[in-house]
Amino acid sequence: MAPKTSMARFTHPGEKVRILLSGARIQRRIRQMAAAIRKDFPKERLHLVGVLKGAAFFLADLARYIPGDVSFDFIAVSSYGKDTHSSGQVRLTRDLDSSIEGRAVIVVEDILDTGMTLSYLLKVFQQRKPKHLRVAVLLDKPERRVAAVRADYTGFTIPNEFVVGFGLDYAERYRNMPAVGVLSFTSSKKKAH
Numbered sequence: 001m002a003p004k005t006s007m008a009r010f011t012h013p014g015e016k017v018r019i020l021l022s023g024a025r026i027q028r029r030i031r032q033m034a035a036a037i038r039k040d041f042p043k044e045r046l047h048l049v050g051v052l053k054g055a056a057f058f059l060a061d062l063a064r065y066i067p068g069d070v071s072f073d074f075i076a077v078s079s080y081g082k083d084t085h086s087s088g089q090v091r092l093t094r095d096l097d098s099s100i101e102g103r104a105v106i107v108v109e110d111i112l113d114t115g116m117t118l119s120y121l122l123k124v125f126q127q128r129k130p131k132h133l134r135v136a137v138l139l140d141k142p143e144r145r146v147a148a149v150r151a152d153y154t155g156f157t158i159p160n161e162f163v164v165g166f167g168l169d170y171a172e173r174y175r176n177m178p179a180v181g182v183l184s185f186t187s188s189k190k191k192a193h
């Protein structure tokens with residue numbers, strides 16, 4: 001069971017975090033998602049492809065909860081622009097170690113926001129001829145969607161607010177927080193959205 005989260009350990013002056021999803025709730029949901037994925041592919045070796053760095057914790061838990069053969073790999077992308085915005089321009093900064101041709105691939109992403117990142121990745125991966133190509137996201141913010149993309153497995157649908165924790169960062173901080181919370185700024189500090 002994940003420990004209770006004390007926000008004071010993570011926030012900097014001028015920042016406030018309101019917990020949206022507790023660590024325990026996230027773990028429960030990831031277990032359910034893992035079971036659903038295995039049910040859809042009872043006999044296949046599942047190849048999880050995590051998008052760095054946000055998906056690292058989600059992938060680690062998902063991989064441990066899916067019974068049977070699982071392998072994984074990571075890819076990294078960068079989207080140009082401000083740290084709390086997705087600008088729409090996506091670029092591969094680290095490719096996979098091995099081929100996905102003929103494999104049952106689950107793309108694992110922290111959050112589906114505008115959809116630009118995932119629509120770019122799905123286009124790239126589709127060209128590599130996997131046997132199956134599915135998408136698992138921990139969080140979905142449907143209000144901000146620009147690209148026509150949907151996840152096959154979604155942990156939680158959340159409102160249009162800037163969230164941190166469980167892999168998600170603000171200026172590279174908060175990734176190690178075991179819960180997910182809404183970040184706000186109490187002073188004149190930069191706004192998240």
Ligand code: IMP
Nearest residue numbers: 086112113114115116117162163168169
């Ligand atoms: P998309 O391309 O707009 O769907 O953006 C997805 C990426 O934007 C995620 O992988 C995150 O890195 C980042 N992102 C989107 N929303 C948030 C948020 O609320 N908090 C932290 N990062 C976010």
Ligand code: MG
Nearest residue numbers: 052053054110
């Ligand atoms: Mg990300």
